[in-house]
Amino acid sequence: MKGFDLVALWSDAEDARSAARALAAREGALIGLVTGRADMAERCRMERHICVDTTAAGGNAQLMAADATVDEAAA
Structure with missing residues (x-):
C-alpha cells in the first residue's frame, strides 16, 4: 500500500x-x-485546492483573464 496517510475502517x-x-x-x-469513531463519516472528506499560477502574467490576474478571452474568441 502506497500513497496513504491513514486508514479508516x-x-x-x-x-x-x-x-x-x-x-x-x-x-x-x-x-x-x-476505527470505532461515531463521527468518522464527518472526518472522511476530500478537500481540494485550486491554485491559479499568475507568475507568467507578472502577477496580474487580469492578464490571465485576457488570455482566456482571446483563446475563446479564436475557438
Whole structure:
C-alpha cells in the first residue's frame, strides 16, 4: 500500500486487529488506523485546492483573464 496517510475502517474488532497487523507488518512510513469513531463519516472528506499560477502574467490576474478571452474568441 502506497500513497496513504491513514486508514479508516468501519468494521468489527477482528477486522480491526487484522488491519492493524497488516499495517504494522508493511515496510515504509507508519500509517495510522482509525476505527470505532461515531463521527468518522464527518472526518472522511476530500478537500481540494485550486491554485491559479499568475507568475507568467507578472502577477496580474487580469492578464490571465485576457488570455482566456482571446483563446475563446479564436475557438
